[in-house]
Amino acid sequence: MARRAGVSIATASRALSGRRRVTPDVADRVQRAAEELDYRPNTVAQALRGQSTRIVGMVVPGIGDPFFTQIVEAVEHDLAGSGRELLLCDSRHDPAIEARRVRALLERQVDGLVITPCDATASVPAVREAARSVPTVQMDRYVEGDVTDWVGVDDESGVNQAVAHLADRGARRVAFVGGAPAGSTARVRLEAFERAVAARPGVTVAARALGDFSVEHGRRAARELHASGDLPDAILCGNDQIAVGLLRELRAAGVRVPADVSVAGFDDIGYAALTDPPLTTVRQPVPQLATEAVRLLTAPPAPARPPCRIAVSPTLVIRASTSP
Amino acid sequence: MARRAGVSIATASRALSGRRRVTPDVADRVQRAAEELDYRPNTVAQALRGQSTRIVGMVVPGIGDPFFTQIVEAVEHDLAGSGRELLLCDSRHDPAIEARRVRALLERQVDGLVITPCDATASVPAVREAARSVPTVQMDRYVEGDVTDWVGVDDESGVNQAVAHLADRGARRVAFVGGAPAGSTARVRLEAFERAVAARPGVTVAARALGDFSVEHGRRAARELHASGDLPDAILCGNDQIAVGLLRELRAAGVRVPADVSVAGFDDIGYAALTDPPLTTVRQPVPQLATEAVRLLTAPPAPARPPCRIAVSPTLVIRASTSP
DNA sequence: TTCCGGCGGGTAATCGTTTTCCCGTAAAAC
DNA sequence: GTTTTACGGGAAAACGATTACCCGCCGGAA
Structure with missing residues (x-):
């Protein structure tokens, strides 16, 4: 040429x-x-010479989970705006797979890494290793210790809003159906729930069902709750997947929502508006989260700057699954 | 070292x-x-030297669409098994964006490209350009002309099964709510619908509503159908997103499914089993599709081999949204 | 006329591998 | 005892770009 x-x-x-x-x-x-x-x-040659691939790696526990899908979509979009591409990996909720994927991404010399660590403790080595060689930001979930920047939602606030809403609507006995506290969000939301309930005189914890963040777990919990013959006034779910499964199974059992029991979720995935009844849920501002994450990836000028935690406030979206 | x-x-x-x-x-x-x-x-250096990045590019019209999400997930998984990574791009249903993303992937020297072209004609140049420099396979949708290998589902068979099922259950007047025939699947499914109905004496096309493959389009179509005051016996939807929106709106309007009208979808996204009533739909064997695609990507020994089209057969999953 | 500075262009080093070619040695063959 | 053969190791070229460094030319100033 x-x-x-x-x-x-x-x-x-x-x-x-x-x-x-x-x-x-x-x-x-x-x-x-x-x-x-x-x-x-040839961008490969440019990368070799320039020490920058303009590729960002991303590892999420499950691409199929609508919430992560939203995040991936948003991050991809923000990245595309600055000429970077997204190398996407699925850890399948397994810290061992996760570690391998992180390593693979590092070997590919990604310019940055966005990760939702699947386990608050087992994922520590992988996250730490990543943080050692490239700008890394944890999203949604985080691991123990101040290892990297984090951006996510203020779970405490979200859960509080939800519990306040349920209590306002007259709920006294409230159950929590969430994730097993291996991941940070699961733990934080559970703790926030306990605190929120404890802070409200007259409101008590009716039950706790901890599993994974899946539709199936929601269904199982609904069956158990129903079988116990003693439904609570309201059920707060750890995420919308659970809520969706729970709603489905409650309806199948003839339980009326919200007349017999109110249900609230967390995340506001697209499907939350389509359930029957439409789901009251805590909305995560996904585009904003993604933008923050991408910004952190690009803008770490002070290398030894202490890791920051950006918790944006979620908003409660009130639909028909909670009694008026 | x-x-x-x-x-x-x-x-x-x-x-x-x-x-x-x-x-x-x-x-x-x-x-x-x-x-x-x-x-x-350093894999970048390896790539430069070895002329192989072990990265496969993928372009889909929308990451957020559950069906594409399933595909991405499956392809990513298959790729990971052979030490390759997935560079994911979203064309946002826009051929211009799509072309830019394809170009970006080619410049990155991807070893292969999986693309679901958003438009059967407008996407031709991009697909052709990709095919000229790397193994390319179209998935789900394809562009006009024998440009590259394709793997997808046998739409004709799927639609036939669905129409046969609806007719068997007594439907005489059947409506079709699908995508505008810019994308290949939308067109093929519509044509297959027309043929399938024509082939059955006594069965007629009650209405056609063409839009995009979205929940919103399903809702709109439901409102229009209901407003017309003349519901068909059954409605076949171009995909499950449409069906989900349609079901939602029908229920809101007090129409009983399947008593008043039967509804069937296409794809069998995870959510199809969770609607109320659960959705009868044509299931795409996504893992199999992904595996075939990855195989084609890897195994093109004869360079001048004519493009092949692999259409795997879908199966009808009968749930409660179609009358017994 | 001479010197200097700036500017535009070329040469070659560099990024980190893989691989081709060559060389020396030791074992095998005769 | 000599010639081949095989094999393990090293030097250096390549992959395709960017960039540090150098050089020649031209204009202006002394």
């Missing part, structure tokens, strides 16, 4: 990148030659 | 890769040195 333009390789590079002035004549010739030959710079 | 092991760089490389024999002694020393220094081969 440079030869075709009749200049040296160096000059061609400069003409295209514009990182040094060239005569208009040369610029023109190079431009034309590039177009004629349909020249495309 | 080689110096630490007391051998040349070449020997170290050979010892680690095992692509040529080395003495056990040397192998040992290199191994140890690598571990002590925590050596990680």
Whole structure:
């Protein structure tokens, strides 16, 4: 290509990148030659030379989970705006797989890593290793210790809003159906729930059912709750997947929502508005979370800056699954 | 690292890769040195030298669509099994964005490309360009002309099964709510619907509502159908998203499913089993599709082999949204 | 006329691997 | 005892870009 333009390789590079002035004549010739030959710079070579791949790695516990899907979508979109691409990995809720995927991404020299660690303790080594070599931000969940920046939602606030709402609507006995506290969000939401209930005289914890953040867990919990013959006034779910499964099974059992029991979820996945009745839930501002994460990835000027935690406030979306 | 092991760089490389024999002694020393220094081969350099990045690009119209999510998940999983990673892009249903993303992936020297082209005609240039430089397979949708391999479901068969089922259950007047025929699946499913109905004496097309593959389109169609005051016996939807929206709106309008009208979908996204009533739908064998796609990506031995089309058969999953 | 500065262009080093080619040695063949 | 053969190891070229460094030319100033 440079030869075709009749200049040296160096000059061609400069003409295209514009990182040094060239005569208009040369610029023109190079431009034309590039177009004629349909020249495309080899980004691999650029990466090797420039020590920057413009690729960001991302590891989530499950691509299939609608909440993570939303996050992936938002991050991908923000990244595309700055000419970067997303290398996506699924850890399948397994810290061992997660560690392998992180390692693979690091070997690929990603410029940054966004990770939702599946386990608050077992994921520590992987996250730490990542943080040692590239800008890393944890999203949604985080591991123990101040290892990296984190961006997520203020779970305490979200759960509080939900519990307050349920109590306002007259609920006295409230159950919690959430995730097993291996992941940080599961634990934090459970603790926030306990505190929120304890802070309200007259409100008590009717039951706790801890499993994974899945539809299936919601269904199981609903069956158990129903079988116990002693339904609570309201049920707060650890996320919407659980709530969706729970609603489904309650309806199948003939339980009326919200007349017999109110149900609230967490996340506000797209489907929450489509359940029957539509689900009251705590909405995570996903686009904002993604934007913050991408910003943190790009902007760590002070290398030894202490890790920061950005907790944006969620908002309660009141629909028909909680009694008026 | 080689110096630490007391051998040349070449020997170290050979010892680690095992692509040529080395003495056990040397192998040992290199191994140890690598571990002590925590050596990680730089995959960028490997890619530059070996002309293979072990990265596969993927472009889908919308990451958020549950069906594409399933596909992405399955492809990612299959890829991970062979040490490759997935560079994921969202074209946002826009051929212009799609073209840019494809170009970006090609510049990154991806080893292969999986694409669900958003438009059967407008996406042609992008797909063709991709096919010129890397193994490319179209998934689900395809563009006009025999440009690349394709793997997807046998839409004709799926629609036929659905129509046959509806007719068997007594439906005479059947409506179709699908996607606008810019994408190939939308068109093919519509045509298959027309043929299937025409092939059955006594069965007629009650209405056609074409829009996009979204929940919102389903809702709109339901409102229109209901407003017309003349509901068909059954409604076949172009995909499950549409069906989900439609079901929701029908219920809101007090229409009973399947007593007043039967509804069937296409894809069998996870949520189809959770609607009320659970949705009868045509199931796409997503894992199988993904596996085929990855196989095609890897195994094109004859370079000038004519493009192949792999249409796997879907199966009808009968749930409660169609009358018994 | 001479010197100097600036500017535009070229040469070559560099990024970190893999692989080709060559060389020396030791074992095998005669 | 000599010649081949095989094999393990090293030097260096390549992959395709960016960039540090150098050099020649031209204009202006002394």
